[in-house]
Every structure is written in structure tokens, then in C-alpha cells.
Amino acid sequence: MSAGNFFVEHPAVHRFMAEVESILQREKETAMRLAELRTPYRLLLEDETWLPEQFRQANPNSGMGGGIASWLLYQSAEKDLSLFSLVVPPGVTTPIHNHLAWGLVGIYAGEQEEEEFEPPEDRHYPGADASLMKLRFRRVLKTGEFYELIPPHNDVHRVKTVSSEPSISLHLLANDTGCILRQKFDPATGEATPFRSGWSNQQCPESL
Template sequence: MTNHTILEPLREDQWFIQSQELRSFLAKVSEISAHTVDDRTQTLARLEPYFQELLVQQEWLPQKFAQVNPESRMGGGIGQWLLYRAKNQSLSIFSLVIPPGSTTPVHDHLAWGLIGLYKGNQEETVYRRVDNGDAQGHAQLQITEVRRLKTGDIYRLLPPDGDIHAVKTTSQSASVSIHILGNDTGCIWRHQFMPESHSVKSFRSGYSNAPCEEEEEKEHALH
């Protein structure tokens, strides 16, 4: 199964919004993650209060990054809007917009990180993989937790803990969550699970507003 997690470096850090609040938060992320590189549990614990402050502020995220996306690779009209990514692709920040009643595929992230609910309500189903991964295309999952999430709630990813989940919007309006993850999540190949059939496949979610590097190069070549 394809699982490419190493990407070519970008030419520079990429910003997709102008937000002093997000830039200030990113400075904290850079400082804390650099000093806790050997202990990501500490990284997440120290970052969480600053992330909480960011979620409370409801003016910094432009409306166009809180919209659904009918052409989403995630399906169900889910928008995955890139806000920032580091040039070495060691960090990405993006918003995930899930329409009312829609559910993400069951998926993993393959990175440490924090996810916080910026708007709306969600139900998150967390899974643990219980097979050894030896059988191609086969995966046995077990539900470990179902959480009801409201605006301002935060959860941690520290693979394998909490890394496999599906999220459904339970509010009458779309839910918007902010993701801070230690990779270029939309551009790496990761895993989509089908628990009912005990199967798994590689997938790449992409972003609603930014190509992955090789897609961008292909586009340039066509012109």
C-alpha cells in the first residue's frame, strides 16, 4: 500500500490568510515545539492554553475559510482549507468545515497535533487499530470512545493515541475545526478505513485552496 510521508521542501513558508492572531500563535508553536522535540506530550500540553485563546477569538478566520466545498476529496461537501504550512512541511494549520449531518471518512493523521472546535458541535468516534497490519488492505478497528464536542473543545493527537477517528457535525450549521498538525496533512498519503468491511486504503485528502507541490508543478508544465 502506498504510504509516502516524505515530501519535497517548498520554496518558502506559505500563508493563506492575514491574521496577527494566527501569526502570534504560530510563534508560540514554533518556540514550544522546538524546545520539546523529544517529548510531544509536553508539546501538546504546553500549546493547549495558547490554542484555547485562539479558539475564543472569533474574528481572525475569514469567512471563505469557513465554507463547505462541494468538490471536496473528503466527500460530503467537507472543506479542508489550508491556512499555513512550513516550507519543510513539518507543520500545517488548516480549517476543516463539515456540513450539517455530514461525517468524515474514518481516517488517520500520522502526526502529533491539536484539533479544536471553532464553531458548531460535533460527534467524534475514536478508533484503535487492533490488527498487526500484515494483511494488505485489511484493518481491524475497535471503537475506544465517542465524544460530544462543543465550540472551544480541544483534543490531542499523539499517534497511535487518538489518531484514527471520524467526525460528524451535529449542529444545525456547519462545524468548523482548526487543526495544528506536525506534517503537511493534506498532501501526505495516509489511511482511510472502512470498519464495516475491515478494510483500509491509501488516500490523500488534499486542500480546498492549495495544490500539493507535484500538482502545482504539473499545472505549471501544462502552461
């Protein structure tokens, strides 16, 4: 991973991304990478000082709807690693969606209810019949709690803010999450629909 673009200038973010780069260069297996990333990620998640107010706000023009904002905080030059804050207003639920990348997701502020789904035959790509999805579990995540994503086994979920204030979740994912085509799923119709969530502070290339 070469030098990337920082959209937040704070020592904590620069320090974290330097540790991430060191780990990714040293470890090639996803499980080992995630294991080593947990401690520096937890420290960033628990630090309340570094995230500017502008990256804690909702976005009325969100690609996910409901005012949900995806604020890009860092992206590698190759666009194969993104750090971003996802802001979900109170009472708002995301569509059921996938991420198509390994990574870490944690609650920086507020509380979220997460429902994780198992697509038929572990398929979370186009063609999966959303009507056959099974709810694997439902849980409430509080500030400071986080979890791993390792597709395809735990990559499909939806979240709802259950706190009175917006929830802010910090994502470290191994792709250009806002610009790639992902899928959202509608259990009522069985449809898996391609969508691009976008970034609230950056444009996606028109060629995508």
C-alpha cells in the same frame, strides 16, 4: 521551523505561529510540546475574529467527499507543520481516517460527534484490517473544546456535524496533512484504502 506561508493575514495567527515556533525549538518531546501549546491554542480557538468567511465554507470537490473542506491557513517551509480549518456540513460524516501526525484539534464553530477507533494491534497504517477495529468511545464536542493527537494510540476516528450549522474544527498537525497519503477505513469490507484529502485552496505537488 523556518518562516512558512501564511494564507490568513491576521495578528492572532502570526502571534500564535510565533509561539508555536518558540515552543517547538525549546521542547523536543511530543508530550511536552503539546502541554505547552494548549494555552496559546486555546486562545486562538476562542477568538472569533480572525478566520475569514472564505475559510468557513464547504467544498463540493473535497477529497474527503460530502462537501468537507480543508482550508490551509499556515504551513511551515518544510511542510512539517500545518494549521487548517476543516469544515463539515450539517449531518455529514467523515470516513474513518488517520492523521499520521501529532497535533491539536478543536471546535471553532458548531458541534461534532467524534468516534475514536482502535485498530488491531494499534496498527493505523496500510494492512490494518478495518473489520477488526474497536470503537473506543463516542462523544460530542462543542465550540471551544479540543483534544490531542499522539499516534498511534488515538489517531483513528471519524466525525459528524451534529449542529444545524457547519462545524469548523481547527487543526494544528505536524505534517502536510492534505497532501500526504493517509488511510481511510471501511469496517464493512475490512479495507484500508490510501487517500489524499487535499487542500481546498492549495494544490499538492504532482510528485507525491
